Amino acid sequence: MATAELSLHQEFQEYTLRSPFRASWQKVMMWVFIVVDALTFGSLLVSYGFTRVSLGEWANPAEVFALHIGGKEIPLLLIAIMTFILVSSSGTMALAVANAYERKKKETVLFLTLTMLLGLTFVGCQVYEWTHLITHGTRPWWNPYGPPQFGAYFFTLTGFHGLHVLSGVIYLAIVARMVANGTLDRRGSYQLVEIAGLYWHFVDLIWVFIFTMFYLF
Amino acid sequence: MAEGTHVPIRKYLTVWFWLFILSALAYFIDVVHVPSPWKAILLVMVALMKAGMIMAVFMHLGYERLSLIYAVVAPLIFLVVMTIAFLPEGTAVLGSHAIAAP
Numbered sequence: 001m002a003t004a005e006l007s008l009h010q011e012f013q014e015y016t017l018r019s020p021f022r023a024s025w026q027k028v029m030m031w032v033f034i035v036v037d038a039l040t041f042g043s044l045l046v047s048y049g050f051t052r053v054s055l056g057e058w059a060n061p062a063e064v065f066a067l068h069i070g071g072k073e074i075p076l077l078l079i080a081i082m083t084f085i086l087v088s089s090s091g092t093m094a095l096a097v098a099n100a101y102e103r104k105k106k107e108t109v110l111f112l113t114l115t116m117l118l119g120l121t122f123v124g125c126q127v128y129e130w131t132h133l134i135t136h137g138t139r140p141w142w143n144p145y146g147p148p149q150f151g152a153y154f155f156t157l158t159g160f161h162g163l164h165v166l167s168g169v170i171y172l173a174i175v176a177r178m179v180a181n182g183t184l185d186r187r188g189s190y191q192l193v194e195i196a197g198l199y200w201h202f203v204d205l206i207w208v209f210i211f212t213m214f215y216l217f
Numbered sequence: 218m219a220e221g222t223h224v225p226i227r228k229y230l231t232v233w234f235w236l237f238i239l240s241a242l243a244y245f246i247d248v249v250h251v252p253s254p255w256k257a258i259l260l261v262m263v264a265l266m267k268a269g270m271i272m273a274v275f276m277h278l279g280y281e282r283l284s285l286i287y288a289v290v291a292p293l294i295f296l297v298v299m300t301i302a303f304l305p306e307g308t309a310v311l312g313s314h315a316i317a318a319p
Contacts, residue, residue: 021285031285035292042296046303053307056314062247075248083240091233094275098226194277201275205268211240212264216247217257 009188030195034202037164041206044160045213048153059146061215065129079215082125083207086165089118090204093197100193105179108193112176115200119169126162130155157210164203171196224277232274239267 016024023031052058062075069077096111133154137144143151175196184190243263246256273279278286 021288022282023285028285031289035289038293039295042293042299046296046299049300050303050307050310053304054310054314056311076244080240080244083244084237087233087236087240090236090271090275091229094229094233095226098224098229101223198276201271204275205271208264208267208271212243212260216243216260 012189024191026191026195027198030198034198037202038206041160041209044157045209048157049213051149051153055147055149057147059143059150061217064133064145065215076215078125078129079211082122083211085118085122085125086204086207089115089122090201092118093200097194097197100179100190103185103190105182105185108190109176109180112172112179112193116169116172116176119165119172119200123162123165123169126158126165129158153214157214161203161206161210164206168200168203171199224274224280228274232270235270236267239263 012024012026016022019025019028021028063073065079066073066075067077092111092114096108096115099107099111133143133151138151138154140152140155142148143154175192178184178192179190184192243260246259246263250256251259278289
């Protein structure tokens, strides 16, 4: 079993040397997925921009997403916290990849777990936000803040992104398990961690644009 | 042959630090109510800077072969094309509403 997996890894390495991209096919395929997904998110954001421009009016996100703390309204506080959490998770993911290069098993699993926890916290904040808006009457076809399209784009954009975060947590859990139980040691390559990192950083990248285009504009 | 693409850990920490700074800056731009065209320009600039840093360092695109960089970045031009094509179209639709219902 071990030798079979090792020879498989050698095959991958030979492929990398022959590849015009000097990258393993796993990494190239992840990049293909990321480009396609980026275009999907891009289309959603352009469609949102078109709708918002063509309506001429929109809800004020600074008011809709304000948090009441001690009788004061702080605009977009939850969104700022969520951004902070996601940027933090990108940092811990980068540290997981850096430790994977050096094949430090314990540290890699630790930072992957931290990344997963931050990802789950992010999704938790999103659940809170959705619950808040839904209990105030927001639906994909109606909302109390502005044109009905506001609700539709809110659920589509944040829902699609949140689903990516959740899938990312599951993906990282599988990779962390493979690091912990020695599968990657037997394969002789930790590149899987780096490739999972590509996906995680991409999810953060998408949030940069949703944060800017949907919440700040 | 190298395992993957090695990026020095210092570089990661620098980018991480700047991502925090830029996120705070974007939030600040929104809170202080920068006048209309400048707000959009500043926010897009900050977002593109963050995106560039994440792609170049966190996703190590800056350390990959040029062929891979082109293969990834070239299709994203379509996003710029779509933005330029559709957003002015939105203004046209808004204008036609105004004519239909005066």
